[in-house]
Amino acid sequence: MERTFLAIKPDGVQRGLVGEIIRRFETKGFTLVALKFMKVSKELAEQHYDVHRERPFFAGLVEFITSGPVVAMVWEGEGVVASARKIIGATNPLTSEPGTIRGDFGISIGRNLIHGSDAIETAQREIALWFKDDELVSWQPHL
Numbered sequence: 001m002e003r004t005f006l007a008i009k010p011d012g013v014q015r016g017l018v019g020e021i022i023r024r025f026e027t028k029g030f031t032l033v034a035l036k037f038m039k040v041s042k043e044l045a046e047q048h049y050d051v052h053r054e055r056p057f058f059a060g061l062v063e064f065i066t067s068g069p070v071v072a073m074v075w076e077g078e079g080v081v082a083s084a085r086k087i088i089g090a091t092n093p094l095t096s097e098p099g100t101i102r103g104d105f106g107i108s109i110g111r112n113l114i115h116g117s118d119a120i121e122t123a124q125r126e127i128a129l130w131f132k133d134d135e136l137v138s139w140q141p142h143l
């Protein structure tokens with residue numbers, strides 16, 4: 001079954017949006033597979049954002065994601081990677097549609113509340129980077 005990696009960034013935690021954000025994926029019907037509340041090391045942040053290493057905002061990205069606790073999660077379900085990106089909204093909250101997480105709660109591209117894997121292969125890489133195998137819980141919801 002398809003899985004994606006989501007992380008509520010330090011701004012989402014600071015603003016008290018953890019419950020609201022998790023609720024949106026739960027009520028949509030996706031299945032929570034892993035969740036941890038953690039400070040991100042510089043090493044993990046640099047690996048996570050490796051594709052952005054040459055961008056001018058790379059140092060700021062790493063500094064921000066390591067600035068306070070985050071909620072790292074794995075969610076499962078059919079089409080979850082693309083669907084989660086829709087629920088999250090466009091990268092720049094100023095242009096994200098109302099009804100999306102970023103569209104409803106953000107205005108800053110550098111403080112856009114939540115990260116979601118952009119493709120199935122990226123999700124596999126990010127899940128392996130952030131979680132050990134025994135932190136993933138396989139279960140079947142009885143709906």
Ligand code: CMP
Binds near residue numbers: 061110112114115116
């Ligand atoms: P995220 O989904 O975590 O993946 C990469 C992040 O880079 C993105 O969210 C934004 O927070 C950030 N980002 C993208 N473009 C810019 C930019 N032009 N300036 C600052 N941050 C950016």
